[in-house]
Amino acid sequence: MFERFTASARDVVRGAPAYAVRPGPDTVGEGELLLALLDGRGSPGAEALAALGVRERRASVMRSLDEARRRGGLTAADAEALAGLGIDVAEVVTRVEQAHGAGALATASGRPARRGRSLRSPFGEEAKSVLERSLRVALGRGDKHIGDEHLLLAMVAKPGLAASVLAEHGVTHADVIRVLAKPAVAG
Numbered sequence: 001m002f003e004r005f006t007a008s009a010r011d012v013v014r015g016a017p018a019y020a021v022r023p024g025p026d027t028v029g030e031g032e033l034l035l036a037l038l039d040g041r042g043s044p045g046a047e048a049l050a051a052l053g054v055r056e057r058r059a060s061v062m063r064s065l066d067e068a069r070r071r072g073g074l075t076a077a078d079a080e081a082l083a084g085l086g087i088d089v090a091e092v093v094t095r096v097e098q099a100h101g102a103g104a105l106a107t108a109s110g111r112p113a114r115r116g117r118s119l120r121s122p123f124g125e126e127a128k129s130v131l132e133r134s135l136r137v138a139l140g141r142g143d144k145h146i147g148d149e150h151l152l153l154a155m156v157a158k159p160g161l162a163a164s165v166l167a168e169h170g171v172t173h174a175d176v177i178r179v180l181a182k183p184a185v186a187g
Contacts, residue, residue, distance in 0.1 A: 004138070008043030008148040012036045016127065027124040030155060030162035031065040037148055037155075045148030048179045052171045064165045072105035075164035126161065130154045149180050 002010065015036035016028045038058055040046030049055055068075050071093055074082075079089040096104050123131070133154035138146045155162035156173040163173070 004135070004144070004146045006043075006145050006147040008040055008045065009134075009146050009151055011040060011043075012045075012148050012151055013131070015039055016123075027122060027127075029124045029126040030130055030160050031068070031165070033127055033130055033151060034155060034162045034165065035062065035065070037152060040148055043148045044180060045150075045152040048149060048152060048176055049171075051179045051182075052175055054166065054169055054171060057169055061165055061169060064168050065161070068161055068165070069106050070103065073161065075161060076168055077164050129158075130160075130162070133157060152176055153180070 002013070005013065012033060013036075016032040019032040019035045020028045035058075037045055038049060038055055038061070046055075054061060064076065071079060071089055074089060082089050093105060130151060131154075134146050134150040137153045137157065138144075138150045141150075143150070153173075153176060156166060156171070156176050157163075166172075
């Protein structure tokens with residue numbers, strides 16, 4: 001599958017492990033792919049995020065990913081839905097951390113890993129699912145390559161951490177499609 005990836009898509013895949021920090025084995029998930037995509041410049045997916053104002057809100061995106069990590073992967077939307085059922089996720093997290101230590105529920109993080117790491121982090125099911133969906137997205141669009149724009153579309157096409165964090169920042173699947181349809185970005 002990777003032989004179909006453009007240089008920018010390969011950069012995302014290669015860059016994502018640098019953001020995987022977790023107790024025990026590091027795992028690459030959707031959040032790490034999103035952060036690596038935000039590192040890009042001049043490629044369709046990276047420029048779409050820039051056009052949607054996500055690049056300039058990178059710190060906020062990282063905070064949202066970190067908060068979801070602390071909640072055991074629950075997004076802000078998940079926490080809000082549970083609050084509607086009378087479950088205070090923040091209180092649950094606080095109690096778990098009091099009993100088991102800070103970060104006890106933590107999943108893959110949006111914090112940068114130490115520089116100079118030579119070991120590759122394994123891709124978790126979330127990330128593998130995004131990579132598989134990117135192939136389907138590319139085929140569905142009639143493209144013979146998989147670019148970072150296909151990775152971005154795969155992230156927002158289905159509910160998940162990346163789609164939720166982007167939605168918190170005002171970016172929807174429809175927004176991504178609209179911006180990618182513009183010649184300057186789709187170039």
